[in-house]
Amino acid sequence: MTYTPEKTLADLVRQDFPILHQEVNNKPLIYFDNAASSQKPLAVLNTLRDYYEQDHANVHRGAHTLSARATDAYESARDKVAQFINACYREEIVYTRNASEAINLVAYSWGLNNLKQGDEIILSVMEHHSNLVPWQIIAQKTGAVIKYVQLTATEEFDLEHYQSLLSDKTKLVSIVHVSNTWGCINPIEEIVHLWAYEEYFGKHLLKLLLRIDALVVLFLQ
Numbered sequence: 001m002t003y004t005p006e007k008t009l010a011d012l013v014r015q016d017f018p019i020l021h022q023e024v025n026n027k028p029l030i031y032f033d034n035a036a037s038s039q040k041p042l043a044v045l046n047t048l049r050d051y052y053e054q055d056h057a058n059v060h061r062g063a064h065t066l067s068a069r070a071t072d073a074y075e076s077a078r079d080k081v082a083q084f085i086n087a088c089y090r091e092e093i094v095y096t097r098n099a100s101e102a103i104n105l106v107a108y109s110w111g112l113n114n115l116k117q118g119d120e121i122i123l124s125v126m127e128h129h130s131n132l133v134p135w136q137i138i139a140q141k142t143g144a145v146i147k148y149v150q151l152t153a154t155e156e157f158d159l160e161h162y163q164s165l166l167s168d169k170t171k172l173v174s175i176v177h178v179s180n181t182w183g184c185i186n187p188i189e190e191i192v193h194l195w196a197y198e199e200y201f202g203k204h205l206l207k208l209l210l211r212i213d214a215l216v217v218l219f220l221q
């Protein structure tokens with residue numbers, strides 16, 4: 001991609017998104033609602049179209065050519081995603097229909113089996129409902145207690161408050177990286193470091209789980 005005085009980065013990126021090639025209210029469409037339903041660039045649209053036109057079949061369940069191609073595409077996407085998010089193993093990539101299903105999966109599998117009366121779950125006040133409701137239900141079922149990280153005076157994630165909430169009762173930290181409501185980018189590295197410090201030096205090794213809601217940040221990248 002090359003910048004020229006005539007073309008801004010936005011002009012260049014817009015070219016890749018056919019849906020933006022239209023006017024709404026007599027103005028070029030600008031779309032900011034980039035969360036679960038982000039717009040798709042041509043490369044994605046073309047790949048989906050090619051797949052349905054040439055390769056679509058049942059994955060992992062057929063012995064014929066199309067099924068083999070569909071399975072290869074499905075599994076190589078797993079490798080690409082693993083590389084993109086720097087996962088250690090391809091098996092860490094678990095496909096779900098959406099972020100809510102993924103969070104519910106963790107809540108009902110890990111949460112129900114590992115949380116007990118008095119354990120603490122740390123969320124923040126800026127979480128999407130899909131990162132609140134499953135934990136509220138699991139807390140009701142297990143007797144775990146939810147603690148919410150508040151915002152600073154400038155309405156950002158309050159790291160000091162977060163640190164003050166971490167204790168040997170903390171069993172889960174589940175925080176959004178880029179908030180869809182606030183639009184802010186949370187200091188996820190510090191959140192992870194403080195969690196890891198507590199995990200290793202607080203002597204409750206392997207009892208804590210850290211979950212990051214990276215939905216918006218992955219689309220933005």
Ligand SMILES: Cc1ncc(COP(=O)(O)O)c(C=O)c1O
Nearest residue numbers: 035036098099100128130180215
């Ligand atoms: C930060 C965040 N987490 C979770 C969700 C829920 O996503 P889904 O609709 O894929 O379940 C959204 C949806 O916009 C979101 O912005």
